[in-house]
Amino acid sequence: MDFKKYIAQNIILDGINEEEIYALVTVAANSSFGDFALPCFTLAVRLNEKPFTLAKQIAQRYPKDQIVCEVEDTKGYVNFKINREYWTKVTLTKILTEGDEYGSSKIGEGKTICIDYSSINIAKPFHIGHLSTTVLGSCLYKIYKFLGYTVVGINYLGDYGTQFGKLVYAFEKWGDPALIATGGLRTINDLYVKFHKQAKLDASLEEKAREYSKKIEEGDSRCVSIYETLKAITLKEVTAIYKNLNVEFDDWLGESHFIAKVPDVVKELDSMHLLTENDGAKIVDLAEHNMPPALILRSDGASLYLTRDIAAAEYRKEKYNFDKSLYVVAYQQNLHFKQLFKVLELMDKNWVGDMQHIAYGMVSIEGMSMSTRNGVVIYLEDVITQCICKAESIIQAKNPDLPDLAEVARKIGLGAVIFSVVNMNRIKDVVFSYDKILNFEGETACYVQYTCARANSILEKGNITLQEKNSIIYLLKRLESDDISNTEFDLIKKLSEFPSILQMTLEKHEPCFVTRYAITVAQLFNKFYMESPILNANSYTTYRLALTQATLTTLTNALMLLGIEVPKKM
RNA sequence: GCGCCUGUAGCUCAGGUGGAUAGAGCAAUGGCCUUCUAAGCCAUGUGUCAGGAGUUCGAGUCUCUUCAGGCGCGCCA
Numbered sequence: 254m255d256f257k258k259y260i261a262q263n264i265i266l267d268g269i270n271e272e273e274i275y276a277l278v279t280v281a282a283n284s285s286f287g288d289f290a291l292p293c294f295t296l297a298v299r300l301n302e303k304p305f306t307l308a309k310q311i312a313q314r315y316p317k318d319q320i321v322c323e324v325e326d327t328k329g330y331v332n333f334k335i336n337r338e339y340w341t342k343v344t345l346t347k348i349l350t351e352g353d354e355y356g357s358s359k360i361g362e363g364k365t366i367c368i369d370y371s372s373i374n375i376a377k378p379f380h381i382g383h384l385s386t387t388v389l390g391s392c393l394y395k396i397y398k399f400l401g402y403t404v405v406g407i408n409y410l411g412d413y414g415t416q417f418g419k420l421v422y423a424f425e426k427w428g429d430p431a432l433i434a435t436g437g438l439r440t441i442n443d444l445y446v447k448f449h450k451q452a453k454l455d456a457s458l459e460e461k462a463r464e465y466s467k468k469i470e471e472g473d474s475r476c477v478s479i480y481e482t483l484k485a486i487t488l489k490e491v492t493a494i495y496k497n498l499n500v501e502f503d504d505w506l507g508e509s510h511f512i513a514k515v516p517d518v519v520k521e522l523d524s525m526h527l528l529t530e531n532d533g534a535k536i537v538d539l540a541e542h543n544m545p546p547a548l549i550l551r552s553d554g555a556s557l558y559l560t561r562d563i564a565a566a567e568y569r570k571e572k573y574n575f576d577k578s579l580y581v582v583a584y585q586q587n588l589h590f591k592q593l594f595k596v597l598e599l600m601d602k603n604w605v606g607d608m609q610h611i612a613y614g615m616v617s618i619e620g621m622s623m624s625t626r627n628g629v630v631i632y633l634e635d636v637i638t639q640c641i642c643k644a645e646s647i648i649q650a651k652n653p654d655l656p657d658l659a660e661v662a663r664k665i666g667l668g669a670v671i672f673s674v675v676n677m678n679r680i681k682d683v684v685f686s687y688d689k690i691l692n693f694e695g696e697t698a699c700y701v702q703y704t705c706a707r708a709n710s711i712l713e714k715g716n717i718t719l720q721e722k723n724s725i726i727y728l729l730k731r732l733e734s735d736d737i738s739n740t741e742f743d744l745i746k747k748l749s750e751f752p753s754i755l756q757m758t759l760e761k762h763e764p765c766f767v768t769r770y771a772i773t774v775a776q777l778f779n780k781f782y783m784e785s786p787i788l789n790a791n792s793y794t795t796y797r798l799a800l801t802q803a804t805l806t807t808l809t810n811a812l813m814l815l816g817i818e819v820p821k822k823m
Numbered sequence: 824g825c826g827c828c829u830g831u832a833g834c835u836c837a838g839g840u841g842g843a844u845a846g847a848g849c850a851a852u853g854g855c856c857u858u859c860u861a862a863g864c865c866a867u868g869u870g871u872c873a874g875g876a877g878u879u880c881g882a883g884u885c886u887c888u889u890c891a892g893g894c895g896c897g898c899c900a
Contacts, residue, residue: 276840279840279842281843282842282843282844283843283844286843290842290843292842292843292881294842294880294881295880297880298880304880327843328843329842329843329880330842330843374900411900413900414899414900415899416899416900508900531897531898532897532898533898534897534898536897536898543825543826544826544896545826545895545896545897546897547897548897548898550898551897551898552898553898555898557897557898557899557900558899558900583894584827584828584893584894584895585894585895586895586900587826587827587828587894587895588826588827588894588895588896589895589900591826591827612827612828614828614829614893614894615893615894617893647862648862651860651861651862652860652862665862676835676836677835677836677837678836678837680828680829681829681836682828682829682893682894689835689849692848692849693862694848694849694862694863695847695848695849695862696835696836696837696847696848696849697848697862699862700848700862700863702862703860703862703863704862704863706860706862707859707860707863709860710859710860711859711860714859715859753839757839760839761839765837766839769837769838769847772837772847772848773847776847779863779864780864780865782859782863782864783855783863783864783865784864786858786859787859788858788859789858789859801859822860823860823862
């Protein structure tokens with residue numbers, strides 16, 4: 254229920270419509286003022302009144318009822334209090350009835366969203382630099398789906414370029430199949446590093462790389478088979494990681510798939526007189542749009558990243574007819590996407606406005622930026638292992654008899670990994686630190702999971718089923734406003750915000766809204782948990798159990814959207 | 824040099840469309856388990872919101888400017 258709207262409807266002022274009032278109504282800064290507030294300053298100017306007087310008038314005239322039970326003015330604000338009993342019953346009934354659907358909606362029905370995320374490179378081990386795009390993209394994917402959109406998760410594989418010439422050459426020359434079978438991508442990466450070392454000593458290697466690159470493209474069976482082996486090893490390793498992180502994709506077409514479409518792109522650009530030649534290369538001049546030129550073809554005729562991105566964008570529009578196409582890619586590529594969108598605009602693609610670059614900050618290791626080539630790298634696999642180990646040792650210390658210890662440790666450890674990306678605004682840079690990621694206290698995924706475990710434990714003991722809407726209403730029948738404490742009411746109000754939090758998350762594409770929200774709910778629940786008994790609370794027991802269940806449901810849904818699983822016990 | 828981003832407590836970060844006294848977590852100190860999981864709760868302290876100017880009844884939030892840091896700027900992706 255939209256209480257702001259309800260309040261706005263009941264305020265009638267000359268020459269000011271409901272929408273304007275609705276826009277001004279805010280959540281009260283402090284719950285001691287009330288639940289909602291209307292600042293009267295701008296209205297007063299328009300009505301030629303003093304804010305204090307106007308606030309007083311509105312407060313006096315406001316028709317109080319079953320929903321809005323108290324209206325008072327202070328210092329130019331009108332403060333509204335909502336009937337606690339009403340708000341509580343509406344909220345708890347909704348959450349308990351909807352269960353794991355709570356927060357979902359159908360606002361996205363009939364709309365398609367493409368999200369390009371993770372987009373790993375073939376033959377490179379998954380390191381913490383890849384984590385942000387993977388986790389942020391996955392959260393957006395899950396939330397869009399939850400709100401009824403048709404979503405296409407695209408892992409735009411980096412499977413094309415001269416680096417594969419280098420790799421295939423190195424593989425053929427130095428690769429030991431047995432070693433690679435056990436060492437996987439890390440061993441393959443060593444070959445890549447070795448190539449670069451050797452190439453510094455022997456310039457002819459670069460020539461070899463180009464030669465092998467060409468061989469792959471021409472379909473040389475031996476080279477292609479090595480390349481396919483590399484690809485298979487990569488997919489096998491990342492699939493395991495994606496499974497752990499609960500990340501899914503629907504489309505795995507990589508850059509190499511779009512090579513064939515490059516000539517058409519060039520032809521189209523040319524026919525629109527957008528291409529100019531410069532030092533032998535074909536470019537789109539963007540000077541009048543205050544940007545450096547967009548390189549379409551190199552002087553040797555080869556395509557570039559941007560060219561293939563144009564082809565891929567057109568393909569996505571044709572195949573999926575998206576209403577929105579998102580690219581979850583680091584902010585280093587701001588200019589690239591500005592250029593891509595501008596070129597598409599110049600090509601009269603009227604859907605370019607539906608494309609958006611979702612930029613995020615970079616991960617560094619104590620001031621050094623990540624570089625596989627220079628060995629400055631932290632592999633995600635190691636981070637996951639460490640987090641799970643730490644979780645395991647904490648469980649050993651606190652709850653050694655826990656059944657499924659390993660599985661619980663897995664959920665907690667992975668929660669920590671995911672949270673490290675998603676508990677701050679995505680644009681912020683991150684300095685990776687094991688100390689930080691291995692901390693399981695305070696504002697962490699573990700804290701939220703622990704809160705769920707507590708709630709779950711109580712519910713098991715309480716042994717009450719709250720599924721039928723009628724039974725919930727019956728159980729809450731005798732509940733009155735005076736039975737609801739301030740803490741409980743703060744929690745209930747917060748729980749009722751969940752659906753709007755999800756919509757906000759998509760408006761801003763900020764998964765951290767969900768994280769912040771989950772932590773706030775957990776804090777309020779823990780406060781409630783300490784303040785009042787739930788199981789032995791006489792006539793309050795059923796209501797408090799219902800509140801406990803509603804909290805568990807909301808937190809579980811929130812964590813699920815982040816890809817974090819909730820252990821029943823921990 | 825030009826463009827984009829960031830700057831809030833000792834540290835890490837929150838602060839929907841400008842609104843009432845700027846908030847959490849970590850770290851520190853002290854309390855709370857013979858009642859529901861102490862991975863928790865409660866209490867205590869610190870802020871020139873990077874500096875300056877402007878718009879406004881009202882600015883951490885908007886505009887301009889200075890400073891500091893990050894990223895990017897034609898044949899890599």
